[in-house]
Amino acid sequence: MMDLKLWLSILIVCEMAESMGPGQNWLISVPPVISVLESSCVVIPCMYDYPKKGHLWKKRPGYWRRGDDIVASNNPKFKVTQEFKGRSKITGIIERSICTWQLNDVRVTDAGPFYLTIEIPRFTSYTFSKDTVALNVFQVPEPPxxxxxxxxxxxxxxxxxxxxxxxxxxxxxxxxxxxxxxxxxxxxxxxxxxxxxxxxxxxxxxxxxxxxxxxxxxxxxxxxxxxxxxx
Incomplete structure (x- = not known):
């Protein structure tokens, strides 16, 4: 399953990478809105870039937020709020600039907006507060x-x-x-x-x-x- 998740993260953001900058600015590519059926799951594709200044940092804590609540994290230091605990996880590899995350058992209250924060030790942290993802949660599935x-x-x-x-x-x-x-x-x-x-x-x-x-x-x-x- 881990191989599938890695493949998914890389595949779903490969086209996004073409529009990213050469590492001079903080940039992120995420869909602004995703429609998802209530009680099912959603994979939110994400890729980011940052001003590297000649360094490639191996450890990069990252977490997704909704307001002050953390909804997904790749580091136990950042505690996921109870509402999302056990339902949400980052499936992308933050150190490879892939910030894809998955939310299971989607609820109507999971509308968002959600946004990403990256912390680079001994360098800086950055919050993509203007680049948010919202979920359009519908309750009746479309017929096939x-x-x-x-x-x-x-x-x-x-x-x-x-x-x-x-x-x-x-x-x-x-x-x-x-x-x-x-x-x-x-x-x-x-x-x-x-x-x-x-x-x-x-x-x-x-x-x-x-x-x-x-x-x-x-x-x-x-x-x-x-x-x-x-x-």
């Missing part, structure tokens, strides 16, 4: 997008976007068959389940359903009618 192709076999897809690749939604089908599931990064994370089976006469003119389960707490369902192809 479905497609279907019918020939000798049925090939159906069920797609859903989300913001937590470390815990993607689970997709199940109302009909047995061979299923494959993939997750990839587009504008958001997209999880796709593909179902393939050989239909029988009794399968036609009936709905084919896919159910999306978010963190075992909320579900959404999509449906398409299985129609026999004209000959």
């Amino acid at each position: 997008v479905m497609t279907i192709e019918v020939s000798n076999k049925v090939t159906a897809t069920c797609k859903v976007t989300h913001v937590c690749p470390t815990s993607p939604p689970k997709i199940s089908w109302s009909h047995p068959g061979i299923t494959t599931t993939t997750t990839k990064l587009t504008k958001a994370w997209l999880t796709t389940s593909t179902l393939t089976f050989t239909p029988e006469e009794a399968d036609f003119n009936k709905p084919l359903n896919c159910t999306v389960n978010f963190s075992d707490k909320k579900t959404a369902e999509g449906s398409v009618l299985l129609v026999k192809k004209s000959t």
Whole structure:
């Protein structure tokens, strides 16, 4: 799992790095707003740069804040407030200028705004108070997008976007068959389940359903009618 988190942090900020400066100023790249389903999780991508002045500091305590409360930290010196304890953690490597963090079991009250503070020992500290991240927490999941192709076999897809690749939604089908599931990064994370089976006469003119389960707490369902192809 640690390899996945490191890969996630690096992948999700690689495009951000192109817009960062050469280390002459304090800069950060974070999305200003992320929409997330209540009770699911969210990974907040983040990358920063700082005036290095010829030094690469190996130890850099960092923490995310909401007002005076610390909501995530990479150092036990900075205590996470009770409301976020056990739900929030920095998954990026601060010393590599990756400040990505993950919040689990998102609540409506987790709207933010959140911002990052970096402390560099014997050098300085800096708070990105003007570069905040807000969460738009919605309570009802959107239905998945479905497609279907019918020939000798049925090939159906069920797609859903989300913001937590470390815990993607689970997709199940109302009909047995061979299923494959993939997750990839587009504008958001997209999880796709593909179902393939050989239909029988009794399968036609009936709905084919896919159910999306978010963190075992909320579900959404999509449906398409299985129609026999004209000959």
